[in-house]
Each structure stands twice: as C-alpha cells, then as structure tokens.
Amino acid sequence: MEIIVINEPESRCLELFRMALSESTHDARTAAIAVMKHEVVSLGLDSFPIGAGKTSGGKNSPEFVQWVAETSRERYEAAHEFSAIARRYETRNERKLNIAEEVGKRVWDSIQAQEFKGLHVAGGILEKVRKIAKQEGIQGARDKDVLSRTWVTYRGVVHLGMAMDYCEDNPGKGLKVLDVAEQIRQGLSQGFPKKTGKSYVSDSDQISFLFISNI
Template identity: 30%
Template sequence: MFVVEVKSPLDVMVTRYRAALSAPTSRERKRAIEGAEALLAAELLNAQTESLPWRAGVLSPSEQAARTMAEDQLAQIRAVYSFGLIAGAARDGRLQHLLHAETICLRIWDNIRAGKKQGVFPQETGVLAELSGELRAKGIRGGRNRDTLRNYWMAYRGVAHFGAGIRVAEAEGLTPAAGIEIGEEIRFSLATESASKNKKPFVPESEQVFFRLKSIA
C-alpha cells in the first residue's frame, strides 16, 4: 500500500491529488502525486519570497536572486505538472474513467453498509451489470457496457475511494478533510469486506493508496 501524507491547503490539493490518481499506472500516479506536491512547495516558496522586505523600494541582490529563482522554479514545475497531468488526463478521458470507478466504489460501499454483499463481476446480478443497465437507461456514455465498466474498475479500484469520499462530503456539505476521512473509511471497508461467495476482499490492500491526514495520523 502506498501512503500519502496529505498536504495543505486541502481545497487545492484535493483537486490535484484526484487528477494525479487518474494516471493509468501505480508508478505514474506516484510520480504525479510527487509532482503535485512539488508544485505546492514551489508555490509556498514563491509566496515567502513575495513577502521579503523592501529596502528603499528595491530588493537586495540576494533577495532578488531568491525571488527570481522561486519564480523560475514555480513556472517550470507548474508548466510540467499542468501540461503533463491535467491536460493529459482531460485529453485521454482518464478523469471520466476515474469518475466511473468512483461510482462503482460508492455502490459497493453502500451495499456493504446495507449488509448486501453483492458481487462485482457476476454477469447478471453483479454491481457492474446493475450499473451498466442504469447508465444505459439514462443514456450516459462510457458506462453503458459492463466490460467497459470492468476495465475502469480494475484500473482504478485501488484509488477510487479517495474521490468517492470527496463526493460524499460535497453532497453532504462537509469539508475536504471530512471527505478524506470518509475516503479512508471506504478504503478500509473495501480491503476488509468481500462478496458473500468470495473470500477475497473487494480490493486487495496492496493495490490501495492511503491518504493520511496529519490530524488523524
């Protein structure tokens, strides 16, 4: 399991973490998360140098050098991060795929809490078959085919809990911190619960990313 120590400000980082999780592989997700945090560090450095004291209206040579370095670093990291991750995710439709996986995740979690341990994959009675029928009835593209939903779930089942928790928090008017805590509750449920006819958990813990808030560490 890959552990992420959540950085603040949460309202900014939640969006970046979610975009990072749309990367197609675990290695790329880790790199994207590191990129998001590097961008935050550069922004904080930039903010610190902006507050440097002025002397007779002019920064000293050392202060100006620090200011220029911070601006350059921020610009470079922002360009790489924004273009390589956000633009790529939008272009490839990965964020939409992740959203479908989050929806599957929420349905499984709802079933667990209701004591209904419905399987994910059964062709006629599984969660994927149920959701694909609902999405087809609503005319929603990308989720009408059960096999397509299966691909989304297998690609993102280890990370879908994060966005699922944020969605629950947003729907209930809660804070991003509450959303992260809910996401952890979902993650734990998926790693410890299984369908009624299957001894394996819904999601192996080894595949999961754990987002840890310092306040609850």
C-alpha cells in the first residue's frame, strides 16, 4: 500500500488529488500526485509573492527567496504535466473514475448492511450498476467487461472521491474527508463477498492519504 502524506494546504485542495487518482496506473498516479503537490505550492505562492513584504513593511526571508528560485524549474515542468493530466481527466478519466466510485459506494453500502454481495455474480453489484447505466445512458458502464475493467483499474483509489461525496452530502456532521476516506479504505480492504476469502480490494492496490499538520 502506498501512503501519501498530505499537509494542511494540500488538504484544502483534495479535488486536485482526486484528479491525480484518475490516472490509469499506479505509477502514473504517484507521478500525478507529485505534480499536484507542486500545483498546491504554486497556488500558495500567489499569497507570498517575492517582494510583497516591502509593501507591508516586512520582507521575505532569504531562505524562502532561495527556495522559490531553486524550485522554479520543477514548478514550470509540473505546470505542463498538470495541463496534460487535466486534459485526460476532462476527456475520459473523470468518467471512468466516477463509474468506479459508484461501484465502490454500492460495495460500501453492502458492507455496512452486512450483506457482503458479490461483484460478478448474477444479480450482483456490477449487474445493478450496469442496469442503472443503461437506464441513464451512461457511457462506459453498460458493457459488463468494460465495467469490470474500470472497477479493477480504479478500485484501489475510489475511497477518496467517495469520502468527498459523503462529506458534501452530510455537511452538518463535522466530518473530515481524509478520516472518512481512511475508514472506507479499510472497510473495502477488510470486507469480502460471501463465500469467498478474498477482500473486495487488496490493500496492496490502495493509496492511503495520511494527514500531518505542519502547524
């Protein structure tokens, strides 16, 4: 299992990390996560422009100025990578991730209800998602083989988007997205369909987000 440390500024930009997770391989996702970390830094630099301290009676520290200069090339390259990731996300990857998250939500509901439904069995979770996709005309989820491949591709990373949706739908509960995501991640890796000994999602396929405050 890959563990990604998230700091305070990054925790306020989780939609960027969900975009990174929409890449189709583990290596591509970890590379995209690194790009998103640079993007968060670039967004933050808008609040601390070089020389801004002069107008407010202060000044930037020499260490900060040096760090900005030394990492400017990395941020420039990351900006180009970000554009490519965003294009893939908008043209195809977001749709695939949305579909996988819908499957994940139904798996999670089955776990919470202690039903532990199978994915591939007749009347199982994938079949139900297919029926809904046909009714609503959702591309990429109406063919059972395509749907199965999409789930396999993204099952290790669906928990972040699922948690974001849950917290958005339950704003009054004071929930923290990363805490909910970790709860879902553990549930998917520890629960398994009836009559099987294999979990819904192997933890070796998963990416876990660990929040560490920098305050």
